[in-house]
Amino acid sequence: MFLHTVQTRRYRPFLALLMLMAWAVTSSAQETALPVSARTTGEEAEILTLPDALSLALRQNPALAEFTWEARAADAMIEQAGRRPNPELSVEIEEVRLNAGPSERTKSTALSGTLNPLGVPSIAWDREQVQGAGSGFSESELTITIAQPIELGRKRAKRVTLAEREKNLLLWDYQAARADVLAKTASDFVEVLAAQERVALEQELVELAEEIVRTISFRVEAGQVSPLELARAEVAMVTTRIIHEESLKALEAARAVLASNWGEKRASFTRAAGRLDERTPLPALEEMEALIDRNPDLARWAAELEARRATYALERARRLPDPTVELGLRNTGLGRAHGSQFGFGTAGDVGFSRSTSRFDSNRTTSFVLGFSIPLPLFDRNRGNIAAAEAMVSKVSLQRRTAETAVFSELAAAHQMASSAFLKARRLQDEVMPKIQETFEKIQRGYRQGKFSYLEVLDTQRTLFDARETFLDALRQYHQGVVRMERLTGQALAEHGPKAELDTETTIHEN
Numbered sequence: 001m002f003l004h005t006v007q008t009r010r011y012r013p014f015l016a017l018l019m020l021m022a023w024a025v026t027s028s029a030q031e032t033a034l035p036v037s038a039r040t041t042g043e044e045a046e047i048l049t050l051p052d053a054l055s056l057a058l059r060q061n062p063a064l065a066e067f068t069w070e071a072r073a074a075d076a077m078i079e080q081a082g083r084r085p086n087p088e089l090s091v092e093i094e095e096v097r098l099n100a101g102p103s104e105r106t107k108s109t110a111l112s113g114t115l116n117p118l119g120v121p122s123i124a125w126d127r128e129q130v131q132g133a134g135s136g137f138s139e140s141e142l143t144i145t146i147a148q149p150i151e152l153g154r155k156r157a158k159r160v161t162l163a164e165r166e167k168n169l170l171l172w173d174y175q176a177a178r179a180d181v182l183a184k185t186a187s188d189f190v191e192v193l194a195a196q197e198r199v200a201l202e203q204e205l206v207e208l209a210e211e212i213v214r215t216i217s218f219r220v221e222a223g224q225v226s227p228l229e230l231a232r233a234e235v236a237m238v239t240t241r242i243i244h245e246e247s248l249k250a251l252e253a254a255r256a257v258l259a260s261n262w263g264e265k266r267a268s269f270t271r272a273a274g275r276l277d278e279r280t281p282l283p284a285l286e287e288m289e290a291l292i293d294r295n296p297d298l299a300r301w302a303a304e305l306e307a308r309r310a311t312y313a314l315e316r317a318r319r320l321p322d323p324t325v326e327l328g329l330r331n332t333g334l335g336r337a338h339g340s341q342f343g344f345g346t347a348g349d350v351g352f353s354r355s356t357s358r359f360d361s362n363r364t365t366s367f368v369l370g371f372s373i374p375l376p377l378f379d380r381n382r383g384n385i386a387a388a389e390a391m392v393s394k395v396s397l398q399r400r401t402a403e404t405a406v407f408s409e410l411a412a413a414h415q416m417a418s419s420a421f422l423k424a425r426r427l428q429d430e431v432m433p434k435i436q437e438t439f440e441k442i443q444r445g446y447r448q449g450k451f452s453y454l455e456v457l458d459t460q461r462t463l464f465d466a467r468e469t470f471l472d473a474l475r476q477y478h479q480g481v482v483r484m485e486r487l488t489g490q491a492l493a494e495h496g497p498k499a500e501l502d503t504e505t506t507i508h509e510n
Contacts, residue, residue: 048258048269050189056262057185064181067174074167081159087148090328094141145328145368153317162314165307172300179296181261183486187479188258192272194475195251201471202244205464209237212456215447229453236457276474277428279421282481285414294489295406301399308395312388318381326370410487417480424473432466439463 058064213233219225255267292298439459445451 046270047273048271049273050186053185053189053258053261053272054182057181058178060262061181062263063177064174067170067177070170071167071174074163074170078160078163078167081163082156084156085149085151085322087146090143090145090147090326092143092145094143096140141330141332143328143330143368145326145370147324147326147370147372149322149324151322153320155314155317155322158310158314158317162307162310165303165310169300169303169307172296172303175296176300179486179489183482185258185261186482186485188254188261189272189274190276190475190478190482192251192254192258193274193276194471195247195254196272197276197471198468199244199247199251201464201467202240202247205460206237206240206244208460209233209240212453213237216453224449225453233453276471276478277424279424279474279477280481282414282418282421282484285411288410288414288484288488289407291488291490292403292406292410295487296489298399298403298406301395301402304398305392305395308388308392312385312392315381315384315388318384319376321374321376323371323373326368326372328368328370329365330368331365406487410484413480413483413487417477417484420473420477420480424470424477427466427470427473432463432470435459435463435466 213230216225216230216233220227220230252267255269255272256265258272259265259267259269439462442451442456442459446453446456
């Protein structure tokens with residue numbers, strides 16, 4: 001048989017697990033995955049299945065790991081959006097003089113007299129001197145206020161809504177990136193399977209070339225053919241070996257590309273377990289187009305519209321100016337004062353008194369209340385409102401553009417997979433059996449001397465070209481299936497006719 005496999009039970013096409021695995025491993029994607037070599041022992045440690053590859057990619061892909069930190073950043077932005085504006089503390093000191101000056105000095109003098117009920121006069125002499133312009137902070141004015149902006153128009157709630165919508169949009173971007181990783185992993189897995197089968201095909205061709213060389217050698221020794229025919233066969237054998245070595249290098253490169261999906265620089269497995277000749281008839285294109293809404297690249301535009309509407313609502317709220325209220329204390333220093341008083345009393349006595357006030361002993365404290373609000377005379381945020389409104393209107397066109405691209409890509413993938421499916425079926429059912437039968441007859445006839453080496457070589461080349469064409473058709477079919485499953489968001493095995501085959505495989509149903 002052309003494809004080398006291990007006997008197991010009946011199984012549906014292995015790519016039908018792709019999107020099922022995409023959603024099934026979500027709950028376990030947060031756990032740390034062990035490498036394949038750490039989960040198995042012995043010969044099993046070298047075998048990688050598609051479910052293993054998808055699970056490793058979901059758990060260890062570096063691009064998906066970035067979304068963990070972006071989600072944390074989005075949560076922090078939501079928290080920050082809910083914070084009120086901070087109050088502002090203001091401290092102002094006025095009337096701080098460098099030195100004292102006489103120009104601020106004032107004097108007052110008063111003479112007063114009174115008569116008591118007995119008619120005895122009483123005379124008093126008052127004199128007061130006030131000297132200002134003291135140096136330093138003694139007569140300064142200290143004002144301490146706290147100002148608090150008050151947001152109007154529910155700006156804080158609308159900021160929180162916008163941050164939540166942006167996080168929801170991030171989650172859709174994660175779903176799209178996750179689907180891309182799964183699709184790329186499955187696509188790379190198909191490439192490894194195709195490279196493995198190509199190596200097996202080239203190895204079979206090398207063995208056949210060596211067998212022909214041995215057969216010709218016996219015939220040359222028997223004198224039945226010319227040594228020139230042996231030289232020609234040896235050249236063909238060497239050429240086949242060179243091609244086989246190139247296919248081995250291509251297989252190693254395909255393994256490395258597959259392992260890069262979970263962050264490994266080198267592949268820790270030696271063989272991918274699966275087969276390519278399992279095929280399911282594809283659903284009609286119209287049936288698949290009805291499932292296109294599950295594509296995260298299209299579903300995200302609903303979240304995009306909500307985010308842009310939230311931006312528009314916030315910009316409209318910013319039209320309203322936010323007032324600021326102030327509350328504080330003001331402490332004012334008074335000037336230095338000197339006072340004296342003397343006079344004659346009613347009993348003929350004489351009195352005298354004098355007083356002086358210091359710089360720091362005469363200060364007065366008062367409350368300060370304030371209110372301010374910007375006047376929206378020149379800037380009413382009209383530009384930002386118009387820009388946000390334009391972005392809301394743009395969403396429908398962007399979704400239509402994305403939808404057109406998805407439909408176009410789906411049609412191309414469906415066409416490629418359908419053509420490859422029909423091509424592989426005709427090669428397998430009609431062409432390859434006849435070529436195989438012809439080759440076996442010519443090979444037997446050559447041993448009997450009925451056919452020349454050129455006829456054997458030509459038939460051999462035709463057979464292996466047909467096998468390689470068949471392998472390439474299988475690869476194109478599965479690549480198209482992977483792409484369609486990515487575009488529709490689900491496995492194709494859930495729709496259309498089922499085709500369970502009695503085949504050999506190494507993939508087991510979970």
